[in-house]
Amino acid sequence: MKIWILLGSMMLSPPSLAADVPGSSDLPEVKRPSGSEIIRYAEGIQSAIRFPLERVERVNNRLVIDDELDIEGHLIDITYQLGPREDYVIYMNALESGLRQTGAEVLFSCESRGCGVSGLWANSLFKVRELYGPNGNQVFFAVKLAGDNPRYLSAYGIERGNR
Template structure:
């Protein structure tokens, strides 16, 4: 019995020491250099003495620029990917281009307000315009959360990304800076003019409350900067003509189309969809007996029911355009929304999500 107790104590001590070692290795540290591969965006400088702990650049993506505080969704049951009640800006601007996201840890004894004001000075010095500004609870949502948390209300940061979207290692300094609880949140949206189009900038500053592995950064101010620069989209999708559509419908029964465009979270067909719509009309004109199902598809961003509804509305909008503009007989077009149910690529990357956002024609008879 004594030997058994002794062995148990030894095992317990080993487990405790092992946990302590692992905890020490996992703790976030005060940064001494920028993370590898990171650099400032050319349009906006860093606050002096700050270091980059998170860096991400997407060559082409969409971005919602907040122009007002977050408001609770009218759908009280709507939840985000972390089971928070959905909050959206009461006013926003959806833009596309090159997105750079940078998180800086600023020097000690710098308040979120002081850092934010310096960024505003840079914007105005570059002939920019502050479009919206807020602080703490006035920004809407949960002002104590960064990108992590579930079962409550979305935070301002969650309108840009969630903790699950981050590529940082768990317990890293970058993860600490973007997932810890926060206080004294400050934020602004700005526009910088340029000859090739406007650049949009958002800056969010806050004090880290830290805890657990983030003790080293408790009380430090973090500046999260998003820069969306204009860029023409690379049109690399192969244009599908009426003949290719007919061939695929005959051999496979369906065909995916990528030349029909919509605004983010909207169902109105954009003007640049005209060439593809014209080819669909040609297809139906060439075979008077052919009827098709127009099926809308989305990526996995957002709730399941919402995406099914959105994809259905988009399919209906395609039908409406074909009927009203191209005089296609409405009886030859059936619409459906598949939402995120039939991906053709992984939703873990923007490239994969782009392939999943599509319109599919399915042969009906």
């Protein structure tokens, strides 16, 4: 079984012998999943970051998100591969709960089919094909972090059907 989580974009799967991607680091607000590795990392200024606040849909072969924030600024995109003993749902729930305890405001959350089609999240929104999996095996949340400067965090987790 493979599990992927995307923080800002994050991901899960059975362990491999590879180490974290060179130059990568964790976000200070996020406790790293136990036994995980950073397998994808990108950082930079973005002018159009789509931040969904509802399930994603496809209409006329186009990604449609009616309720979203269009954000520009510094983006850190981290994809984790979780270890074999980590349950992505437990991890995602603990992450969301921990962020709430720091004063983060949950703007949107969904799970399973309530998120829409996983292929839209993976391919059209995040552009990370490894995030594709069964629609019933996904979790997403978006939060506004506490503090004077507006900062946002989204996390998407999925358990893939392949082993």
